[in-house]
Amino acid sequence: LKRVGILTGGGDCSGLNAVIRAVTRTAIIQYGAEVVGLEDGFDGLVFNRTMPLTTRSTKDILTLGGTILGTTNKGNPFAYREFDDRGEIVVRDLSAQAMATFRSLELDCLFVVGGEGTLELGYKFQQMGMPVVGIPKTIDNDLFGTDYTFGFQTAVQVACDAMDRLHTTGRSHDRVMILEVMGRNAGWIALEAGLAGGAHIILIPEIPYNLDNVVTKIRHRIRGKSPFSIIMVAEGAREEGGERITQGTAGTRLQGVEQLGGIGFHLANQIRERIPLEVRTTVLGHIQRGGSPTAFDRVLGTRLGAAAVDAAARGDFGTMVALKTPDIVLVPLSELAGLCRTVPVDHQLLRAAEATGVNLGRGAM
Ligand code: F6P
Numbered sequence: 001l002k003r004v005g006i007l008t009g010g011g012d013c014s015g016l017n018a019v020i021r022a023v024t025r026t027a028i029i030q031y032g033a034e035v036v037g038l039e040d041g042f043d044g045l046v047f048n049r050t051m052p053l054t055t056r057s058t059k060d061i062l063t064l065g066g067t068i069l070g071t072t073n074k075g076n077p078f079a080y081r082e083f084d085d086r087g088e089i090v091v092r093d094l095s096a097q098a099m100a101t102f103r104s105l106e107l108d109c110l111f112v113v114g115g116e117g118t119l120e121l122g123y124k125f126q127q128m129g130m131p132v133v134g135i136p137k138t139i140d141n142d143l144f145g146t147d148y149t150f151g152f153q154t155a156v157q158v159a160c161d162a163m164d165r166l167h168t169t170g171r172s173h174d175r176v177m178i179l180e181v182m183g184r185n186a187g188w189i190a191l192e193a194g195l196a197g198g199a200h201i202i203l204i205p206e207i208p209y210n211l212d213n214v215v216t217k218i219r220h221r222i223r224g225k226s227p228f229s230i231i232m233v234a235e236g237a238r239e240e241g242g243e244r245i246t247q248g249t250a251g252t253r254l255q256g257v258e259q260l261g262g263i264g265f266h267l268a269n270q271i272r273e274r275i276p277l278e279v280r281t282t283v284l285g286h287i288q289r290g291g292s293p294t295a296f297d298r299v300l301g302t303r304l305g306a307a308a309v310d311a312a313a314r315g316d317f318g319t320m321v322a323l324k325t326p327d328i329v330l331v332p333l334s335e336l337a338g339l340c341r342t343v344p345v346d347h348q349l350l351r352a353a354e355a356t357g358v359n360l361g362r363g364a365m
Contacts, residue, residue: 001033001313005102006053006111008067009041009075009118013139013151014293015301016067016113021058022305023111023135028055031313036105037068041114042121043075045098050105062298065291073117078124095128102130109312111305113137115149116336119320123333126318133308134320134333139289142186144339145331146322150297150304155182155288156193162284163197163230170228176218176271176279180264182288183234186342189288191349194232194358201229201359203267205236205244206343207350209361214267215274217359227277237263239270240363303328 006023008016020037027033035053038044051057051069061068074081077098084090102110102125109131112122115138126132136143141152159181170177179199183189187204194202201217203209218229238244245263264281271279293301300323307321307328319330343350354360 001027001031001108001309003034003036003105003107004109004111004309004312005036005038005045005050005105005107006069006113007038007041007044008069008071008137009112009114009121010071010073010137011115011139011289012066012071013137013149013289014065014154014291015150015297016071016137017058017061017064018293018298018301019113019135019137019150019305020053020068021061022302023309024053024058025055026306026309031309033108036107038110040070041072041075041118042077042098043072044069045101045110046075046077046080046094048101048104062302063292065289065293076117076121078121095125098125099128099130109133109317111135111308111312115140116143116338116340119143119333119336120338123318123337126333131312131315131317132333133312133317134336135304135308136320136322139189140183140186141188142183142341144336144341145320147325148300148323150293150300151289152188153296153300154291154294155189156196157294158288158291159189159193159232159284160196162282162287163193163199163232166230166282167198170230170280171226174227174277176229176231176268176275176277178231178233178264178268178279178281180233180235180262180281180283182284184236185340187234187237188343190232190234190237191343191353195349195353197230197232199230199232199358201231201361202353203231203233203237203361204343205234205238206345207360207362208238208240208242210240210363211270211274211361213359213363214361215271218271218275218277222275222277229277231267233264233267235262235264
């Protein structure tokens with residue numbers, strides 16, 4: 001390896017900088033290569049916006065949240081959206097321009113750090129002849145092919161801390177406290193943080209909830225010694241037979257406009273109509289994605305970054321590095337397209353939750 005490039009695409013999460021640092025240090029220390037950072041995802045490749053990455057410039061970033069390279073989930077080079085002179089949106093294919101930049105930078109390979117969408121773009125460039133190694137990233141932990149993505153554990157820890165705080169205030173006021181966390185299609189964050197935080201009810205997208213079942217659980221608690229209830233709900237959760245309410249985060253987005261009130265608020269209204277207790281909703285939103293990564297995510301990011309450079313040195317392109325506990329393995333990028341790793345409805349975590357009295361809002365089975 002003589003010269004390698006790296007970009008981060010899609011939504012950020014904690015641990016991205018650990019990956020950037022690991023790729024940079026491994027490429028330099030093990031292979032004597034130069035490392036070029038591309039700014040703002042694929043935009044950096046299209047418009048030739050780069051920064052040199054060295055052991056010095058990546059010093060002290062292991063613990064830093066976000067990405068020093070910047071990111072965007074809007075810059076798809078195959079369908080790039082811009083405003084023309086009249087303010088109208090035009091869509092152009094700038095993939096050839098990105099390929100030209102890649103060649104002019106004389107890169108031996110590109111490390112693409114991202115979620116499903118970003119990795120799919122990486123695969124498209126691989127098919128055009130660009131040597132690509134993917135590194136999986138999403139706080140949702142719903143990427144196929146890897147046991148865990150970095151950023152997930154950090155998000156779970158943040159959500160768990162929030163649960164601990166909701167517990168004390170919920171108990172003091174005898175209220176129903178709802179925490180809405182991220183997870184559009186998969187309920188991993190809600191499930192793990194709900195278990196860790198002692199939620200009484202956990203609602204995930206994979207199990208459309210039955211309102212009667214949820215209300216019965218709250219009523220049962222009201223009759224007991226601790227009348228308060230803590231509900232963990234994933235943003236993608238929905239009622240049986242109902243539509244998904246939260247689109248994105250912090251509420252519903254209609255035509256790009258943020259509206260107050262996602263699933264957490266909707267559920268609160270449903271419960272208020274049936275239960276005499278006060279109900280409060282907290283939407284955790286992007287707090288889950290910011291800040292310093294947990295030790296687990298720092299280690300995972302470092303392992304994936306180092307393994308990605310080793311894979312490139314061996315010429316194993318068109319692959320993604322992945323955690324198959326306890327190993328880091330390679331998965332072909334071609335096997336990932338369009339797959340989302342949701343929570344299987346008979347997963348052991350769900351079993352552990354129900355065995356310990358957590359209500360998952362399941363309908364009649
Ligand atoms: O996919 C990661 C994720 O954080 C989701 O959990 C969430 O729905 C979405 O991204 C938020 O995206 P944005 O930052 O564009 O609001």
